[in-house]
Every structure is written in structure tokens, then in C-alpha cells.
Amino acid sequence: MKLHVLDPNVSIQCTLHDEQVICQSNTEQFEVPSNIVTGVCINSSNCLPDMICLTNCEEFDVPSNNPEIGNPSYFNIGWPNCICPDCGALMWYQERVKISSRINPKFSLCCSQGDVVLPPYRRLPQLLHDLYHGHDSRSKFFLDNIRSFNSMFAFTSIGGKIDTHANDGNAPPTFILNGENYHLIGSLLPLPDKPPKFAQLYIYDTINEISNRMAAVGMADDSNAFKSSIVKDIRQALDDCDNPYVRVYTMIRDTVHFQETPTVRLRLLGKRGRDGRRYNIPSASEVAALIVGDFDAADFDRDVVVQTQSGLLRRISTFEPSYWPLQYPLLFPRGEDGYSRGIEFRDNPNKARRKRQFITQLEWVGYTIQQRHKDVSTIVFARRLFHQFLVDSFSTIESDRLRYMRDHQKDLRAAMYKGLTEAIVSGDYVANATGKRIVLPASFVGGARYMIQNYQDAMTICSWAGYPDIFITFTCNHKWPEIVEFLKTHNLKPSDRPDLISRLFKLKLDQLMRDIKEGSIFGKVKAVIYTIEFQKRGLPHAHILLFLAQSHRIVHPDNIDKIISAEIPDMHREPELFSIVSALMIHGPCGEQNKKSPCMPHGRCSKYFPKKFTSHTIIDADGYPVYRRRDNGVYIKKGEHFADNRFVVPYNRELLLKYNAHINVEWCNQSRSIKYLFKYINKGHDRITAGFYNSPDPRSNDAVVDEIKTYYDCRYLSACEAVWRIFVFDVNYREPSVERLTFHLENEQSVIFPDDACIEDILNKPYARCTKFIAWMEANKKYPEARQLTYGEFPTRFVWNKDERRWKPRKRGFSIGRLHFAPPGSGQRFYLRTILNYVKGPTSFADIRTVNNVTYDNYKDACSALGLMDGDAEFVRAIKEASFWGTGAYLRQLFVGLLLSDQLQHPNSVWNSTWEYLSDDIQRI
Structure with missing residues (x-):
């Protein structure tokens, strides 16, 4: 493919700097490989050799690592080939910190521009490496069932509710968690007549350990012991890794069976004596200690003590270094320490002193889930287990926040200023004698008050700018060529890397916002609002409302046809657009020809398809647009069914060609639907706000209003949403801002x-x-x-x-x-x-x-x-x-x-x- 930059819309300026010609363009910068044009390219030390960074005025071949795109209008971001100079993470150039040098970009998403430093990954033992990166049937079976294999060897269990309904059907599997999340550890031995689970499998009936582990997750072996051989290899690999938790439980097994000690307890140690920025692989004596006989729990501070035989489960603190390695032995096979409160930021005399001394769990996770140029991370290649780790990570972070709010409800009280002065006069000098209860605050993202405040902010913009003109739903396409081609080199599919899916969608969304604000597609924009939601399958999508300037508002139905189409394009004149519409913008088909379509639970399409044929776009009596859908005999075949113009989801031609995604564009300038439009873009949190409004009357004596529990009950978290929140991407966006x-x-x-x-x-x-x-x-x-x-x-x-x-x-x-x-x-x-x-x-x-x-x-x-x-x-x-x-x-x-x-x-x-x-x-x- 040839790329020619002599485009009338591209301006290029070249200057002489240090005896080198430097060219800058008004588009994204990229680097020309030095073997093509001499003297005009800038070699960046933190980009891979074939990374594109700057333009010049010549024609050249695009390097082979950039996917071939047949559509010249497509916005191709390319591969994440920029290397963070501080931590080595692979980043997209567009993710750089905007105030950093354009030639040597800096990145915050991975390591806060070098402030977060953690020990590098160590190479896996060969047995595990072959299972993770092999191409044989054993590796495939291991990766397809990696969550089950991890459960076989996990020491703890997850407390949240795993929602399996989202995996019904043929779509790529995802991991969704509901409710409050925590990790639990049971006693060393199971109760009589109870099968061993989790950590107990390391101690109980070790002669039949392999079969016990498989039975614990409901996995039956085959005649040639194919599955059990994988279990044996994993068990051997954990021994080869010298996993300290495996060693400790082996010591307990020996103590219980050979010394016949009646009472042995396990003390999980929560403190480490070494710098968490440099060392994270502890020894067995650093992670746990055996307790023989009686003990005083007060002597052990906050350490977790595991009983010998009990039906009780103990919760592991999220701040324990053992929190993550106990749950994910296949991600941390050497027992590497997880997050703890004592990990300091890197000392940097060239930066202003930070207000905080230690990193947060959010920053630890953000660093840990990166793919780096030289380190081979186990985590990002763990497929469905990676999904689980992402969801587990953010739900743990969020649970910590909510737990803090619950524990400090009694410590924070509110009262009117006047009431406090009156309390002074009446002799009440202590604050606990006055005030009112505080619950989940509006600052908590996703809570009822947060949603209500954002909803009212959106309506304020509506009051200021008038009713919105355009409603856009932009859905992530997990088959974007950049991510598909990049992951092929790692033997992965896009569904295996929700982190890259979310990051790429964010970059595309940012560019879409720039295109919209530029005004070349819909005209001058006065205000814009969007909210981010996540589909049942977990993919992100944005609901966008555009408020056009008065001079660019659409007042006649004929003008709607200039920006919105609801027809199948001509496959000969516009083959690329025809391909995209056929693949991404056809609803169903449903109706009489497919009554089993998911949109027809009650025998009628919930989206009101198929629409009626109409030769002209009109506005109906209720103010809704009826788009032109001509009965011209054009149709496409989807599976065993046929779809004509009645099944086309309205779209904009330019946006579809540029972004190659499901982008539904609707005209909506009418007052009667505005409230329902805003309720629709916030529908993902309706249950939360409904629970808030339907709480018991707080004036009644026996009323119990627990907004935190209401939030937990309504919360469903997928891997893509977890990534979105870990990287602190905007969930709600408004321009202009609302004070x-x-x-x-x-x-x-x-x-x-x-x-x-x-x-x-x-x-x-x-x-x-x-x-x-x-x-x-x-x-x-x-x-x-x-x-x-x-x-x-x-x-x-x-x-x-x-x-x-x-x-x-x-x-x-x-x-x-x-x-x-x-x-x-x-x-x-x-x-x-x-x-x-x-x-x-x-x-x-x-x-x-x-x-x-x-x-x-x-x-x-x-x-x-x-x-x-x-x-x-x-x-x-x-x-x-x-x-x-x-x-x-x-x-x-x-x-x-x-x-x-x-x-x-x-x-x-x-x-x-x-x-x-x-x-x-x-x-x-």
C-alpha cells in the first residue's frame, strides 16, 4: 500500500534544526523509516524501529506491521508500538501526555510518567510457558479452561456473584461480577464428610490430589489422561517456581500427617521488610508461619490466622501482599507479592514533591496490566483469567472505597451553620450531639446521587443550548483491523485483550469528538454530551447528544437526508460502505422471517423493526423522524435470512467509512422526547436511582436506608468497564462544563x-x-x-x-x-x-x-x-x-x-x- 502525504488538506512545514531537516504536519505525526528518505525523519529513542512518527513530502511504502486497510477514509491508529521510556509499556502514540515532547513522548497511563516502579516480571518455568504460548492441543485446552485450572490451585475463593447468563450464545465469552467482592480463605482441613476445596487440596488426601483437584471444578478426565497430565504439569511447575504458599502448605501437610499434631494453625503475615519497588518474590518464612498449640490473637496485629478445621471463612484484607497470589497462582506462579500500602513512589529530584508518599492499588493495577517491550507478562496472555483479574481488581478497589465510606459514616456528620452556633449557646461543645446522617455521596462515580447530578447537569445544558439535534450511539468494534492484526502476532483474539479494546475505543472516541467539534460533518456544534455504557457482552459504547448552533439546525426533512441514511448503499459505486453497512448496520433480521430473534421475546420486535417503506423523509405528528427507505429491491443476505432497507439502522456515511463501527445516527430535535432521551442515555443506572428513590421513608423510626447495599445489588461489572475505570477514563462528558x-x-x-x-x-x-x-x-x-x-x-x-x-x-x-x-x-x-x-x-x-x-x-x-x-x-x-x-x-x-x-x-x-x-x-x- 502506498501512502501519499501531498494532500490538499495536509500542510507541511520543514525547518532546519541541528543540521537535520524536521517536517511537521497539521495531522498526526509519524516517523518515516530512515531507509526511505534521508535527513528528514526523526528517530525517536522510545519507538520501535518501524514505528511511524513524522511525515515528509515523498511517497513511500507503509511498514508491514501496519494493517492493510482497503478503505482510504478509515481512521487507522496503527499498532501500540511506542515504548514508554520509563517502564517499557507498549503504548499508542496518541496516548502520550499532551504536554510532553512530540519527539520523545511521555506516558502516564502505565506508570504516571515513571513515578510508579515495580519489580520486572520473571520468566515462567518451561512447563507453564509452553502451556501459555504453545500451539498444540494441550495449550489450547489449558487456555480455553484457564479459569478452571486456576481454581484448582487457588488458595482463596471469590465472594462476588459471577453472572454466567451473559455467555449464553455464540459471542466471545466475558466475565461479569455482581455485588460486593472479596476473597475468602477456609480452614486447613475440610469438615467431616465434606470434599476439600481450594487451599485444603494442598493438604488433604494428597495421594489422590490430582483427581481431587479436577473433581473440585467438575472436570472429568478422559481415557488417555490428557487433562490430568496438564494438572500434573501445573502442580510440578508451582513446585519448580518455589512458590512460597505451596511450600508453606506442604509444610503443614507434613506436620499434620507425620507428626500428628492436634492443633496447627496458619498465620499469614501481612508485613514485608523489603522495598516493594525492587523485591516482590518473598520466601516461605516471609509469607506465613505455623502456630502449634494455643495463641493470643492480639499478638498478631492484623495478620490472618487460618484455623485447623472449621466451617468459617476468613476474609483476606485487600491490602495484604498475599491477596492476589493466593487467588491467582497461575498469574503469580512464584507467589509474587501483590499490592501493599507501603510501596513508595520513585524518588525523582526533577519533579515537584508529591502530596502522597505511597502508590494506590489503582496505580498498582494500572502498572501491572501493561504489556511491555522486554518483559513477558503472564497476566495479559491469560485470556479469560485476564478478564477475571481485571474485574476482580477494579471491584476490589471500588469495594475498598465503599467500605471506607461505610466505616466512616459515623465520623462525618453534617449540620447547618446556624444550628452549630445555637449548639454553642446551649452548651453543646461536642459535635456528636448534633447533625444528620451522610450516605453514599455524589462524588462516588456510579452512585445514585452521582447519576442524578449528572442528569441534571445535562438538562441544564439542554436549557441553555436548546433541544439536542443529533443523537449518536458509537459502539466499539472488537474487529478493528489494528487490534486484530496486532494480536495475531501473539496468537490472541481481540476478546482476549479487553484492555486494548477499551484503550483503542477511547482513542477513536476522542477523534470522533474532534471531528464533531470541527463542524465539517454536522455543522457548528454549540454543546455536546456523552455517557459511556457497556453492553451485556461487555463492549463499550458511547451515547452522544449534539446541540447544533442555530445557524446549522435542521429545519426541513430534506436536509436530514444529507447527514442520515437508512438505506443499503450501492455495492458497485460504494463497495466499502456497502460492506460496512451489511456487516454492522443491519438489525436482525427479525419479524415474520425470524421469530426467534433475540429482539422478539414477546413475538414483536422491541426496536420496532422492520420499519415501513417510505419514499421521502418526513416528521410524524409526534415529532419523530421517519427516514427515507425506498422499496428499490436492494437487499443483503444475513445467514439464512434476507434484509432490505426496512432493517437498516440509520447512519452517517462519513462516520461509518472513517470509523468502521456500528454508529447509529438519529435526528431528535423535538421537545416531547427529550426527557426520555436523557433517561435512555443513563438507562444503565436506572436500577440504582430507582433504589434510591424507593428507599423507606427516612422519617420512620425503623427505616433502614442503605444506599451502598442498593448500589452493590445493582452493580454488574465486566472486564472492559473495569479497564475503563482503572485508567480513569471519562464516564460522563459535557461541553461546556456545568458549575x-x-x-x-x-x-x-x-x-x-x-x-x-x-x-x-x-x-x-x-x-x-x-x-x-x-x-x-x-x-x-x-x-x-x-x-x-x-x-x-x-x-x-x-x-x-x-x-x-x-x-x-x-x-x-x-x-x-x-x-x-x-x-x-x-x-x-x-x-x-x-x-x-x-x-x-x-x-x-x-x-x-x-x-x-x-x-x-x-x-x-x-x-x-x-x-x-x-x-x-x-x-x-x-x-x-x-x-x-x-x-x-x-x-x-x-x-x-x-x-x-x-x-x-x-x-x-x-x-x-x-x-x-x-x-x-x-x-x-
Whole structure:
């Protein structure tokens, strides 16, 4: 394949630097192999020799390690051939830290630019190496059943619920975990009449050890002992590795059987005396000790003590170095230490001192799951066991966070500032005498409050930018040629490497966002929102909403055809597009010709396919587009079925050719569906928020509201999502950003404080006295231009500095403000919020209540003076505002609350103005 860079859209500038000609282009940079053009290429020390980094003005052959792409429009990222100069991880050039040198890129995804340093991998013993990397039937059977083989030799069990339903069918297998996760270890010996499991297999009935291990996972041997021979080789390999845990259990076996000691216990040691950055292979004496006879548990600090014979299971702390090697002997065959709290960052005198001294488990995992240029990592070649390790890793990290929040609920309490000052007056000096309970906070990603806050932020953008115009669903294609060709060289399939799938999807999504914002596809974009979700099979996809500028909005159905098609393209004029549509954009087929399609559980397609033929695109009476689908006799064959234009998922031609993925593009500029559109892009967390709203009434004495348990019950984690979260990729994205604006009545701001804090100390803290709301009024005193803005408009011109607790004039960027909602039943807070939507430049609470030089006693009277309480208009406005994000049930509760409060002057009039919002969900049942 020839690549010609003399393209009218590519500008190239060449300069002389240190007697070398350096060429830069306005596209991604890449390096030309030095044997093609002399003197114009930059050889980067941390890229492989055939890595592409810069362009020149000549025509040349693409190096053979870049996959052949028949479609010239396709956005080919290439292979992850850049080598991190700090840790040796294979990275894509586009993953570089943007502020690093373009010639010698630095990377943070793998090792935080060299701050995280862990011992290198050691080569596997030959027996295990042949099983992992062989090409014979033994290796294939081992890799296909690697999770079962790992369970045979694991010392601990997983506490979460493994969801096997996702693996029904012919799609690539995945690993999904539900609920709280933890690792458990049982007693040294099984109870009478109970078969041995996990670590007990190293001690009990070792004469029949191989058959016992196979029976433990339900694996039956064949006549020629093919499977048992693999089990024997693994057992021998662990001995050859000198695995310290195997050695310890062998010692226990000898002690129990030969010395007939009645009570032997095992103490798993949690501390290591060596530097975790350099040494991670402990000896047997470093990982455990035998206890003979009685003992005092207080002497063993936090070490785990395993009993001789008991039905009880002990939980292993996630901070124990033995946590990972006990569960994954096939990933850590030498018993390499896992994460522990004492691993320090690398000393680097050229960098500013870090606030933290030790690495986190998240950073340890992010480093551990990388494929490196010289090290042969066992983990990334473990296929389905790699899936399990990824899910286990992030669920462990998340469980640690949730456990911390649960354990510290009583330590963090909140109360109004005014209440604390009154407590001082009444003689209560200790904080635990006042306050209210705190549960799962909005800062926890994926929790109910997090989802609700993001949903309301999205609706704020909608209020500012108008209704969205385009709805895009971009789904990862696990058969992208870059990843398929790269993994062929390692005898792997894309489904074996969810880490690469997620990373590549993120790079493609970032480029898609750049294309959209550039405006060449849909026109000028005013705002964009996306959320990331993961399919039942685990693959990531993005739901994207585009808000176009007024000058580029689509007002006529004929213009929809210019950007959206719902027809099969001509296979002779556009063969590449025809191939992509045929492979990725055909629904089903379902209906009469295939009643067994998964989309027809009740005999009717849940996606309403097949659509009707229509010769022109129209907008129906409900405001939904009916795309052009002509009955032109064109069809494709999918399996045993045929599909015509009625089964085509709407798409955009340019996006499909460039990204070669399922990209559903829909026009959506109509108001009646907007709330349901936003609910759809957040549907993955509906059960979480439903559990939040359906919690018992907290006012009842016996109410138990456990938001953490609700989250666990609704949480299903796949390998791709685990990777996404480990690398801290965005789950929600908004542009422009939304500044959440808190407000409160005078001296009634919420204050968070430790349970045993002194109240006088709390009152003297800056965060207690100077809130974002109070700082706004202070800024109005200092900056004349600030007095021209309402509170909600303030973030467009000013930036909140959390550390300094003050607003500063904005120098760059843009943001819009969102005032927290206050229901009509909240009394003066409701009227205060109503005024804040109109008043500009107040410098005190009294200023807010001042109208025409008259200061009113309360905000309700001030609202009346401003003409904001014309009959029941403010209550109608409140219901309509809440309808943007609230469910129909919530709106009905709001309306009933107004009726019971006796605040409505004309309830019938309010009902007539709002009944469509109150019954919105009922209409659609």
C-alpha cells in the first residue's frame, strides 16, 4: 500500500534544526523509516524501529506491521508500538501526555510518567510457558479452561456473584461480577464428610490430589489422561517456581500427617521488610508461619490466622501482599507479592514533591496490566483469567472505597451553620450531639446521587443550548483491523485483550469528538454530551447528544437526508460502505422471517423493526423522524435470512467509512422526547436511582436506608468497564462544563465535620464561613462587571477557586451555572432560588430581599414585590422545571405536596397547566 502525504488538506512545514531537516504536519505525526528518505525523519529513542512518527513530502511504502486497510477514509491508529521510556509499556502514540515532547513522548497511563516502579516480571518455568504460548492441543485446552485450572490451585475463593447468563450464545465469552467482592480463605482441613476445596487440596488426601483437584471444578478426565497430565504439569511447575504458599502448605501437610499434631494453625503475615519497588518474590518464612498449640490473637496485629478445621471463612484484607497470589497462582506462579500500602513512589529530584508518599492499588493495577517491550507478562496472555483479574481488581478497589465510606459514616456528620452556633449557646461543645446522617455521596462515580447530578447537569445544558439535534450511539468494534492484526502476532483474539479494546475505543472516541467539534460533518456544534455504557457482552459504547448552533439546525426533512441514511448503499459505486453497512448496520433480521430473534421475546420486535417503506423523509405528528427507505429491491443476505432497507439502522456515511463501527445516527430535535432521551442515555443506572428513590421513608423510626447495599445489588461489572475505570477514563462528558451552584439561607449552610470535632474550631474554618454562595456576594463587592450577572450566569465570566474559597475573573474557557433545585414545599429556600434567577449583583442577604429600595423581611414578600408570584405561576414554573429531570411519579408527589400545603390559590388551574407533565409516564405505558 502506498501512502501519499501531498494532500490538499495536509500542510507541511520543514525547518532546519541541528543540521537535520524536521517536517511537521497539521495531522498526526509519524516517523518515516530512515531507509526511505534521508535527513528528514526523526528517530525517536522510545519507538520501535518501524514505528511511524513524522511525515515528509515523498511517497513511500507503509511498514508491514501496519494493517492493510482497503478503505482510504478509515481512521487507522496503527499498532501500540511506542515504548514508554520509563517502564517499557507498549503504548499508542496518541496516548502520550499532551504536554510532553512530540519527539520523545511521555506516558502516564502505565506508570504516571515513571513515578510508579515495580519489580520486572520473571520468566515462567518451561512447563507453564509452553502451556501459555504453545500451539498444540494441550495449550489450547489449558487456555480455553484457564479459569478452571486456576481454581484448582487457588488458595482463596471469590465472594462476588459471577453472572454466567451473559455467555449464553455464540459471542466471545466475558466475565461479569455482581455485588460486593472479596476473597475468602477456609480452614486447613475440610469438615467431616465434606470434599476439600481450594487451599485444603494442598493438604488433604494428597495421594489422590490430582483427581481431587479436577473433581473440585467438575472436570472429568478422559481415557488417555490428557487433562490430568496438564494438572500434573501445573502442580510440578508451582513446585519448580518455589512458590512460597505451596511450600508453606506442604509444610503443614507434613506436620499434620507425620507428626500428628492436634492443633496447627496458619498465620499469614501481612508485613514485608523489603522495598516493594525492587523485591516482590518473598520466601516461605516471609509469607506465613505455623502456630502449634494455643495463641493470643492480639499478638498478631492484623495478620490472618487460618484455623485447623472449621466451617468459617476468613476474609483476606485487600491490602495484604498475599491477596492476589493466593487467588491467582497461575498469574503469580512464584507467589509474587501483590499490592501493599507501603510501596513508595520513585524518588525523582526533577519533579515537584508529591502530596502522597505511597502508590494506590489503582496505580498498582494500572502498572501491572501493561504489556511491555522486554518483559513477558503472564497476566495479559491469560485470556479469560485476564478478564477475571481485571474485574476482580477494579471491584476490589471500588469495594475498598465503599467500605471506607461505610466505616466512616459515623465520623462525618453534617449540620447547618446556624444550628452549630445555637449548639454553642446551649452548651453543646461536642459535635456528636448534633447533625444528620451522610450516605453514599455524589462524588462516588456510579452512585445514585452521582447519576442524578449528572442528569441534571445535562438538562441544564439542554436549557441553555436548546433541544439536542443529533443523537449518536458509537459502539466499539472488537474487529478493528489494528487490534486484530496486532494480536495475531501473539496468537490472541481481540476478546482476549479487553484492555486494548477499551484503550483503542477511547482513542477513536476522542477523534470522533474532534471531528464533531470541527463542524465539517454536522455543522457548528454549540454543546455536546456523552455517557459511556457497556453492553451485556461487555463492549463499550458511547451515547452522544449534539446541540447544533442555530445557524446549522435542521429545519426541513430534506436536509436530514444529507447527514442520515437508512438505506443499503450501492455495492458497485460504494463497495466499502456497502460492506460496512451489511456487516454492522443491519438489525436482525427479525419479524415474520425470524421469530426467534433475540429482539422478539414477546413475538414483536422491541426496536420496532422492520420499519415501513417510505419514499421521502418526513416528521410524524409526534415529532419523530421517519427516514427515507425506498422499496428499490436492494437487499443483503444475513445467514439464512434476507434484509432490505426496512432493517437498516440509520447512519452517517462519513462516520461509518472513517470509523468502521456500528454508529447509529438519529435526528431528535423535538421537545416531547427529550426527557426520555436523557433517561435512555443513563438507562444503565436506572436500577440504582430507582433504589434510591424507593428507599423507606427516612422519617420512620425503623427505616433502614442503605444506599451502598442498593448500589452493590445493582452493580454488574465486566472486564472492559473495569479497564475503563482503572485508567480513569471519562464516564460522563459535557461541553461546556456545568458549575453546580449551592445556595442557602443566612447562616444555614451545610457544614461537614468529624464526629469528635470541637464546634468552635468548626465555626472558624474557612469552608464553614465562606461558601460558594457567600463568595459570590463578596465578588460582587470587588468586581463591577460581576454586578451585571445573576448567580446562574456568574460561571460564564468567573471561575470558582476551591482552595482559596473565592471567585476569580475567567481568563479562558466557558462554563454555565446550575442552581440546585428547591421544591415549592421547602419554604423560604424556594423563594430565595426564585429571586436568584432574576437579581443581579447583590452584596448581602439583605440586598437579595431588597426591591425598589425596600428591604423585605422574607424572600416570599420580595418575590411578590418583584411580580414573581402572579397567582400560582411560580408553582407552575417549578413543576415544569422539575419535569426536565424528574419522573412522572416525582412530579405527582410534588403536586400532591402543594395541595396538602394549602399554598395553591387555584389548584384546578395549576392542574390544567401541568397535567401533561404529571401524567407523562402514564401516557407512554
